[in-house]
Amino acid sequence: MIPAPKTFSFGEDQLSASIALSIANGKTKGSISDDTRKKVVRSRTIVENIVDKGHAVYGINTGFGPLCTTKISKTETKILQTNILKSHSVGVGTPIASEIAKLMMILKVQSLAKGYSGIAETTLDRIIWHIDNDAIPLVPSQGSVGASGDLAPLSHLFLPLIGLGKVIYKNEEITTAQLFKKTGLKALELGPKEGLALINGTQFIAAHAVKVVEKLHSCLSQADIIGTMMIEGLQGSIKPFYSELHALRPFKGNIHVATRIKSFLEGSEIMEDHIDCDRVQDPYSLRCMPQVHGASRNAWLHLKELLEIELNSVTDNPIIIDEELTISGGSFHGQPLAMALDYACLAASEIGNISDRRIYLALEGNSPGVPKLLMKDTGINSGYMILQYTTAALASENKGLCFPSSADSIPTSLGQEDHVSMGSIGGRKALQVLENVEKILAIELLTAAQAFEFRKPMKSGVLLDEIHKKIRTKVAFADKDRVFANDIEAGIAMIKDKTIIKVIDSVSKREKLNLSTQYSNEFENY
Template identity: 70%
Template sequence: MGKNLPVFHFGKDTLTAGQALALARGTLKGVLAPDTRSRLRMGETIVRNIADGSHPVYGINTGFGPLCTTRISPGATSQLQVNILKSHSVGVGPLLEPELVRLMLVLKIQSLAQGYSGIREKTLDRILWHLEEDVLPEVPSQGSVGASGDLAPLAHLFLPLIGLGRVRYHGGVKPAAEVLEAHHLNPLELGPKEGLALINGTQFIAAHAVAVIEKMCACLSQADIIGAMMIEGLQGSVKPFHQALHQLRPYKGTLHVAERIRNLLQGSEILEDHIDCDRVQDPYSLRCIPQVHGASRNAWLHLKELLEVELNAVTDNPVIIDQELSISGGNFHGQPLAMALDYACLATSEIGNISDRRIYLALEGNNTGLPTLLMKDTGLNSGYMILQYTSAALASENKGLCFPASADSIPTSLGQEDHVSMGSISGRKALQVLGNVEKILAIELLTAAQAFEFRKPLKSGWLLEQAHALVRSRVTFAKEDRIFAEDIEVGLELIRSGALIRLIDKTAARGDQSLATAFDPLFETY
């Protein structure tokens, strides 16, 4: 990592989703401050005293789960911690993407560095080493019920600390022991409670939530831009976005979206051209953009607010308050994020649903100046008809994924863990739905750009003209059928790259500072 990077102090500074991503991407350097190290040493001493004492404390000198009444001798406490990493490494399914693994490492360091887990300095330093050197454990994506922490994925994440498991390193996959040896490092001998501290926590769920926050924010922002372009293509009215209307029902998300749409349409010749038309009102997919997109923004904001608490929380068990007080509680339970992720999943799906409706609306041919299927010579050509089949398929798939994982609970651990959150599934499903919505938005972007073209020589507002020019620099106007899958791939890359958002932000800031504030408020930062 670079020497001149800004520094984040684990366990001392307040972590945000954006900072977690920066730490995972190597644009922010994480360190342990001297007072954090002092706190860690104090916690280690307390746990060592408990392990050597006669008073039973869960997971330090007792077994785990239903074996919590089984006493462990002082000499066996280290082996107990090794065994818990081995026995809980039962994950299955596709491996996590490297960035999610890095995020899990970042979030675990932040939680342990609070000093309430009894983790040793040297153990936390080794985890930091994995992050800084990009020595990433292989972590299967399935197996967590999100209750006593994300046990299985976290166990896999930390097997390399004891020289077990496999890691991604320098573009390949190697046994962890081999990579440690190459760096002249020995596997760690875990101290009392360390194995338990490593696997108790919500870092798998929270890492997914961080990824959801970023991707969902981008989808929401681009849905507004594309929706505004579609309003122009379909000659929709600007009146439903009037500030006076939305002040009568002032949800934060609704107000924000309405303002964005007004700014995007500002200065439009297309709007002026049909201002006296006899159409009474537009279909809901145009008219209700503030209400629908805004509701999804409120869901994003809810997840963001909860995640900020979770990123700086102690989710271990038991929690070591001081020499006299250790509490075996439930801070590891994933329910707070599980429910919010299910909400975000539904909210994201709805962005895809309304986007698909706008795509269909553009193809109907009921709008003056727009040919059916957005192509003049149809019959011989199918035009944009089949693109909407794909968006419909994706929207339908998302509906199936919207069943809330957190609505289910299957008892585990012989009934000791009799209510679980299934939050890991909530996080994974939310990312699947986001991936599908990115594709739907790519299709709407192509469709909106095609409809937009039929309004020439009239011009839209300068922001949307810039956005349309960006699309046209990558995808040409379609006069006849072609392999539209190639266009969709280009559109998808535009969506995933965030190029539209950056262009609009930059253009707005360059032209009018008051406009720029509408593109970087509460709903654009995390």
């Protein structure tokens, strides 16, 4: 992950997933420069001139969607923009996480600040106030079809600008009216096109994609480490990770994963102990990690690259190019990210799928020195048997969630919007799958650590040994049955906190291993 800057200039600087997250977490301060303000004012002036001249331009002095041929008078253009926020606030379902709602505002400011949307400075400044002061609107999770922009969720997101809706402020859910009493703010009067500029765009999809990029990267990184610990516990072979093999089929993700796994195994006594054993090859879940994890890495990279384009694009409609050219197009359509999110969803599911297979493999008792069910005294004890039931359930649930949302389209707006992306559903679904993958990886972490224990007193390399020690500070070795749900919760906490990644970073720095020079930066930075 690239270190985020201390300051960020909306509309000028290049936004990435990590910078957006850093702004959302309060580590980076976003602002608008004088040059950007000039562009915003220029665009705003063009919109006002269009209204004065009376030339029909979609969304400025016409109705919306199938009402695009209905002309709106100059005096009614402001009412039109307020009404669009009210009428389009039709979302349902549990509110999205405040972090995602905050990301939506950050991404919207970046798009509007490009100076092609006709937004007013005062409106941009108010959105930035909400970001800086953590006054985060409540946004229902359902209701967007991912084209014509994420209309319903963006409408709810910006209701507070006109004094409506609810926000989370100082850890309390309050109405916008209450927020105004606490802060002295007043409702904004939106000018022509402003309401449409606010709700037209892909920020709901893109904000979810930012979190998918973050979470999938974390799962991929930890899956490599945990899978390597399982190789040690089950005395798998190091040969499938040799660079000579992957040079002959040079997929970027495969090479990256193989390099990582081989580096984690360097200096291992466990590897040396069975280097001349009779086993010819390992099961796929061990041997094919570069191919499977690597394919998911490639999917992650594809999503990251597309997301960075989207984060720095103008996605509302119409677009104000100059005094002479206003274009009503389709840059609000979510298809570019919708398809990539579906691909990432499948990539995430497969990481959980192969992880479950490694867990099952560890329970079989076919590896010398490792008892069946990872416990010596079984019969009276069930050992780790039922933990795999949980991963099987989670992996199966994920497979059901992998049907691509973007394969569906239902016409809306009386047929005017006759093909939609459903990318909003794909983004939510991908995060749901990743939550399940984190749980699967947590259980593999526990089972890999248990198998690893049976290799003592032999040592692995310094990286895996330190990781094992860290795990044992949270979860003890199990020699008899106990309430494993407690262990699983501890494991999930370690996965979410990226505990084992932090150990790798700390040990690498201490031992001066320079692992980062061995890996491709495009897979490590976002």
